[in-house]
Amino acid sequence: KQEVTQIPAALSVPEGENLVLNCSFTDSAIYNLQWFRQDPGKGLTSLLLIQSSQREQTSGRLNASLDKSSGRSTLYIAASQPGDSATYLCAVGDSGTYKYIFGTGTRLKVLA
Amino acid sequence: KAGVTQTPRYLIKTRGQQVTLSCSPISGHRSVSWYQQTPGQGLQFLFEYFSETQRNKGNFPGRFSGRQFSNSRSEMNVSTLELGDSALYLCASSPSLGESTTFFGQGTRLTVV
Numbered sequence: 001k002q003e004v005t006q007i008p009a010a011l012s013v014p015e016g017e018n019l020v021l022n023c024s025f026t027d028s029a030i031y032n033l034q035w036f037r038q039d040p041g042k043g044l045t046s047l048l049l050i051q052s053s054q055r056e057q058t059s060g061r062l063n064a065s066l067d068k069s070s071g072r073s074t075l076y077i078a079a080s081q082p083g084d085s086a087t088y089l090c091a092v093g094d095s096g097t098y099k100y101i102f103g104t105g106t107r108l109k110v111l112a
Numbered sequence: 113k114a115g116v117t118q119t120p121r122y123l124i125k126t127r128g129q130q131v132t133l134s135c136s137p138i139s140g141h142r143s144v145s146w147y148q149q150t151p152g153q154g155l156q157f158l159f160e161y162f163s164e165t166q167r168n169k170g171n172f173p174g175r176f177s178g179r180q181f182s183n184s185r186s187e188m189n190v191s192t193l194e195l196g197d198s199a200l201y202l203c204a205s206s207p208s209l210g211e212s213t214t215f216f217g218q219g220t221r222l223t224v225v
Binding site for chain 1 (some may be wrong): 145217
């Protein structure tokens with residue numbers, strides 16, 4: 001059974017810092033991996049999608065990497081801003097059913 | 113292009129009642145998935161529909177059911193509500209089954225009292 005873990009559970013950093021969020025999963029037979037952002041009381045916004053055959057994806061200040069063999073993904077946020085404050089969720093696409101299995105998230109707070 | 117629309121946004125129900133939530137996917141998307149989000153369990157997959165057929169189902173009791181209409185709109189129903197059913201219910205749409213590009217709605221916040 002696939003399990004997805006995110007570390008740390010919460011993170012507070014000063015504005016301008018570069019930071020790394022971690023995601024680990026137990027079964028490497030994945031379809032893809034997606035990083036989402038969730039603001040309080042809101043739905044999910046997709047940030048980056050990495051297919052199982054890819055190693056990384058970049059969008060603006062965000063970079064996500066995937067190492068299937070070790071069951072790890074990282075989300076790198078450069079030059080963090082207060083507007084980046086949100087919960088970041090990692091979701092692994094199951095290769096058999098395509099359903100997403102989510103981590104418990106990292107709650108990020110960027111201080112001005 | 114309109115996003116995924118979920119109605120209602122907020123709902124308060126009493127234990128034992130039943131509730132129906134609605135989801136309109138992005139135009140042209142044929143796959144709709146439902147997820148439950150609670151503080152204790154996080155986000156958990158409920159079910160996925162494609163072409164009016166349930167294709168995948170999560171580990172939830174039979175009180176949770178859903179359906180999809182010919183226009184791809186989907187509804188989920190929870191019968192005999194329990195306090196533990198209080199959660200944010202999220203709907204996600206994608207162009208096709210197993211399609212990577214997944215878009216989520218804002219969710220329906222259900223409170224059971």
